[in-house]
Amino acid sequence: MKLEELVEAIDARVLQPGGRRTTEIARVFAGDKMSALLEQAGPQTMLVTSLANSQLACVAEIMDCPVLCLVDGAEPDPNLLEAAARCETVVVVSALDMFEACGRLHRRLYGDDFQRS
Amino acid sequence: MTNSCYPIAGGKFENAGSASRRLKEQLKQIGVDGRIMRRIMIAAYEAEMNVVIHACKGNLWVRFDRDRFNMEVIDEGPGIADLELAMKPGFSTASAEAKQLGFGAGMGLPNIKKASDLFEVDSHVGKGTRVRSTIYLKNQPAEQSFRRGLAVEEERCTGCLECLKACPTRALRVWNQRPHVLSSLCIECTACIEVCRWGAFKIPDTSSSNPPEQTAMEAHTLVIPRAFLTQFGSKIPPRAVLAALRSLGFKDVRYTEEWEKELRRIVRCYAAQQEQQPVISPICPAAINLIESQFPSLIPQIAPFVSPIEAAVEAWSTETAAFVSACPSQHTLLEHSGLSGRFRILNPADLSARIFPQLRIEAGTPCSNQKRNARPVRSKNQNHGVLEAWGVKNVVEILEKAEGGLAGDFQVLELSCCENGCYGTPVFDENPFMAEQRWSASGLERCRAVSVMSAKRPYLARTGMRLDPDMGKAIEKLALIEELTTSLPGRDCGACGAPSCSSLAEDIVLERRPSLECPFAPEGKDP
Numbered sequence: 001m002k003l004e005e006l007v008e009a010i011d012a013r014v015l016q017p018g019g020r021r022t023t024e025i026a027r028v029f030a031g032d033k034m035s036a037l038l039e040q041a042g043p044q045t046m047l048v049t050s051l052a053n054s055q056l057a058c059v060a061e062i063m064d065c066p067v068l069c070l071v072d073g074a075e076p077d078p079n080l081l082e083a084a085a086r087c088e089t090v091v092v093v094s095a096l097d098m099f100e101a102c103g104r105l106h107r108r109l110y111g112d113d114f115q116r117s
Numbered sequence: 118m119t120n121s122c123y124p125i126a127g128g129k130f131e132n133a134g135s136a137s138r139r140l141k142e143q144l145k146q147i148g149v150d151g152r153i154m155r156r157i158m159i160a161a162y163e164a165e166m167n168v169v170i171h172a173c174k175g176n177l178w179v180r181f182d183r184d185r186f187n188m189e190v191i192d193e194g195p196g197i198a199d200l201e202l203a204m205k206p207g208f209s210t211a212s213a214e215a216k217q218l219g220f221g222a223g224m225g226l227p228n229i230k231k232a233s234d235l236f237e238v239d240s241h242v243g244k245g246t247r248v249r250s251t252i253y254l255k256n257q258p259a260e261q262s263f264r265r266g267l268a269v270e271e272e273r274c275t276g277c278l279e280c281l282k283a284c285p286t287r288a289l290r291v292w293n294q295r296p297h298v299l300s301s302l303c304i305e306c307t308a309c310i311e312v313c314r315w316g317a318f319k320i321p322d323t324s325s326s327n328p329p330e331q332t333a334m335e336a337h338t339l340v341i342p343r344a345f346l347t348q349f350g351s352k353i354p355p356r357a358v359l360a361a362l363r364s365l366g367f368k369d370v371r372y373t374e375e376w377e378k379e380l381r382r383i384v385r386c387y388a389a390q391q392e393q394q395p396v397i398s399p400i401c402p403a404a405i406n407l408i409e410s411q412f413p414s415l416i417p418q419i420a421p422f423v424s425p426i427e428a429a430v431e432a433w434s435t436e437t438a439a440f441v442s443a444c445p446s447q448h449t450l451l452e453h454s455g456l457s458g459r460f461r462i463l464n465p466a467d468l469s470a471r472i473f474p475q476l477r478i479e480a481g482t483p484c485s486n487q488k489r490n491a492r493p494v495r496s497k498n499q500n501h502g503v504l505e506a507w508g509v510k511n512v513v514e515i516l517e518k519a520e521g522g523l524a525g526d527f528q529v530l531e532l533s534c535c536e537n538g539c540y541g542t543p544v545f546d547e548n549p550f551m552a553e554q555r556w557s558a559s560g561l562e563r564c565r566a567v568s569v570m571s572a573k574r575p576y577l578a579r580t581g582m583r584l585d586p587d588m589g590k591a592i593e594k595l596a597l598i599e600e601l602t603t604s605l606p607g608r609d610c611g612a613c614g615a616p617s618c619s620s621l622a623e624d625i626v627l628e629r630r631p632s633l634e635c636p637f638a639p640e641g642k643d644p
Contacts, residue, residue, distance in 0.1 A: 038159055053130070054131065055134060055218060055220075058138065062134070062141050063159075079131060
């Protein structure tokens with residue numbers, strides 16, 4: 001699925017467009033533990049988190065993750081945007097809370113089929 | 118092979134991750150496969166963040182080999198009091214600041230372990246922590262690459278066949294006047310180096326394994342066999358060689374024998390508590406290779422400790438270190454002990470060439486001012502339960518006796534393949550006894566506390582001897598070999614390039630090389 005479609009699904013604002021808005025996204029991983037994000041990040045994965053510090057950009061960079069999605073309207077650390085710009089990672093922020101955002105993303109990705117994940 | 122070091126600053130979250138990012142750039146240039154890259158990056162980033170979160174400063178040392186990636190992250194910090202607890206997923210001592218940023222979930226060390234093929238963590242409270250990780254670049258390291266401590270300079274061979282007779286495991290062939298090592302049989306003793314007058318066998322060059330800018334031997338600590346200091350004749354005493362080494366920039370010079378001494382002590386204590394005797398001391402890695410490949414029934418009797426040179430690699434230090442191996446078996450151990458970029462392996466010949474211009478002939482006989490400290494060559498072995506023996510022929514003979522249950526009156530076997538232990542390695546020229554006496558007379562012996570580690574992996578029988586992985590086929594092949602052997606003259610002359618008629622039969626049956634034949638085979642019985 002195109003990144004743009006997912007962004008639209010959660011009414012997210014694009015803070016850092018990066019170079020890959022049309023990137024194909026195959027899966028979403030949500031979490032607030034850096035270790036888990038690191039392990040799950042990948043070239044077709046969107047990371048959803050309520051963290052907003054600059055280390056997120058580092059994780060995205062070293063794991064080739066194309067997009068970071070902050071939830072709860074989090075105010076990103078300016079260093080995060082700067083670092084994301086450097087490694088061309090897209091950063092979007094949604095005002096929705098984690099539960100709501102994940103629910104909408106899941107639906108958009110897999111439809112009503114809740115068995116899939 | 119590439120060595121690199123990336124410094125890590127503790128406590129600074131803004132710059133954290135820079136070591137991992139730089140490592141990634143390097144991985145991309147090398148062209149590491151994506152899935153392997155992920156594992157390396159997980160291990161590197163978690164280890165780096167551990168330093169940032171917990172320590173004052175540290176270094177990420179990496180080393181790429183043909184088939185593996187070795188990483189070592191050493192920090193100067195508080196250390197870990199309870200390693201077992203630290204390895205437990207979910208346990209963390211991270212600060213509130215770190216936790217706020219999403220770190221400190223207690224997944225760091227478990228994640229590194231999960232991403233690694235080999236993983237080790239070692240910590241000293243109040244000093245720091247060391248994490249070592251090895252990740253294979255291919256699925257498994259190739260069997261071939263496991264034995265590469267012996268290099269062959271083919272063009273030096275004159276076809277004299279001396280090495281065929283000397284090899285205790287019949288691992289050598291001379292085909293077309295070129296020596297070949299059957300690496301599955303080679304135990305990396307020094308028998309072939311010893312007998313070859315032409316210098317066709319040697320320890321691999323190390324200049325190719327260290328990048329050019331690092332061949333300048335820029336290491337803090339140098340670990341050498343003592344014998345190295347006694348190789349420069351009667352006019353240049355060990356002390357002068359030591360001074361020359363220091364002038365190359367080595368701050369600290371240590372000897373493998375420091376660990377060997379401790380190993381002897383600890384194994385003797387261990388042996389006293391064992392029911393099955395004799396216990397075999399893993400002093401000489403070549404002797405251990407011999408047991409693993411030819412005397413597997415004795416493997417349970419090997420004391421479960423690492424060899425002296427491996428213990429030296431494990432010694433706690435945050436400084437760079439260079440190791441001089443005395444023989445092929447030590448070289449292989451060094452290559453495979455997961456050395457990170459913090460370490461160099463030096464060839465003794467390279468090091469000798471390097472210090473030669475620095476050596477100064479000292480007036481007077483080298484030992485004259487040290488006479489009071491002079492010790493007898495070898496303090497008479499007071500413990501009659503300990504059998505010290507050397508020379509590969511003796512080692513083979515003693516192991517045969519031990520296997521037959523004829524050595525039960527000894528508690529410990531301390532066997533070395535080279536004459537007089539490492540003093541006798543043919544990598545060095547000086548007579549082993551003169552070399553040892555010069556060392557004893559030098560008064561350089563000091564006692565430093567060192568520790569010897571338990572073996573990391575169990576000693577295992579080597580499969581190189583098997584004729585076929587399938588036992589049924591192996592039996593068939595064995596029958597063929599025996600039949601063929603009886604049809605050969607049985608002179609074991611070596612003219613065919615194999616050490617014996619049965620070895621030739623084996624080579625033919627296993628198709629080790631096309632068109633092998635016996636030059637003296639009787640008419641009509643030609644294999």
